[in-house]
Amino acid sequence: MELKAPTNFTFDIHQMMREHSVLLAFTGEFDMKIINALITSVKMKMSEVEPAGKVKKKVYNVMVECLETLFRNYEEDQTVSKLINSFSVFTLSRYKDQYSLLSGNYIFNENIAAKKAQIEKINGLNQEGKKKYFRDCISAKESKERNSELAMIDIALKSGNPLGYDFKTVDSLTSFFVFQVKINIR
């Protein structure tokens, strides 16, 4: 049987993952079961590829928070259809002297400005400023916005690098939010 199209597609994905040194990639709907399976998988993978315990721990700490943030994004945006949610994506790759954690999920266009402002605010802080912001967030009254801020500042503090982001317009209602966290190996 001729399998040309799917074969090409599979090969392209394989090549792309090799080029980007992808250690793990998942696309689909993120629930707690999937998140736990990914965490277990990364734990195993990291013990194979990363000798430095400090880096291993840091990747784990940041990854769990990133995955849980993806899951929380669903809960916040329940009106986004299940179909759209099922195309969220997460990748972990290692290139040269950095690990890169990338996540992508759909977001309402009306929420872009707030998300962008949140990330830019964090990126504008030095490490001491981030620590103070973290303390403010954990002692503030609980709210969805505060929890989202707390997750972002926690990720930024642990990674020690600026948070990367992009919004790809999908249609008049939604965009695809790409979020990148880098962790230095040395």
Add this chain to the structure above:
Amino acid sequence: MTSLIVEPTDLTPGVRFLPSTFEFEISGESRPENVRKFYEPVMEWLENYKVWLKSNKPGSVDKLIFKFKFQYFNSTSAKFLTSIIARLDAIRKEIMPVEIEWYYDTPDVDMKNSGEEFSKMFTLPFRFYSVELM
């Protein structure tokens, strides 16, 4: 005063608060699906313990030591840990000395840093211990 014992799971920490022997420890991973549901009984127990201590101040120990031995906790758990530490600080202010022993896995600088951030928010003393937790 009854003890509070919660067995650990992959997602939730183990809690061993034993007032009869003055052993207080919380350890493991903390990323519960419902963080509030997990931590509310712990906070409620501490509130009750504070009330109990007011009329039953122990003579056999001069301070209470609470051990925190986390391998990981997510940011939402951090919020509830703040509330737990605030309750311990209230015991220290109103009843008797309380100390926190903060254990972290040697390579886990993030866990050490988190403990240091908590210690900046409260006046009760923190002692840090680098150990092999894995």
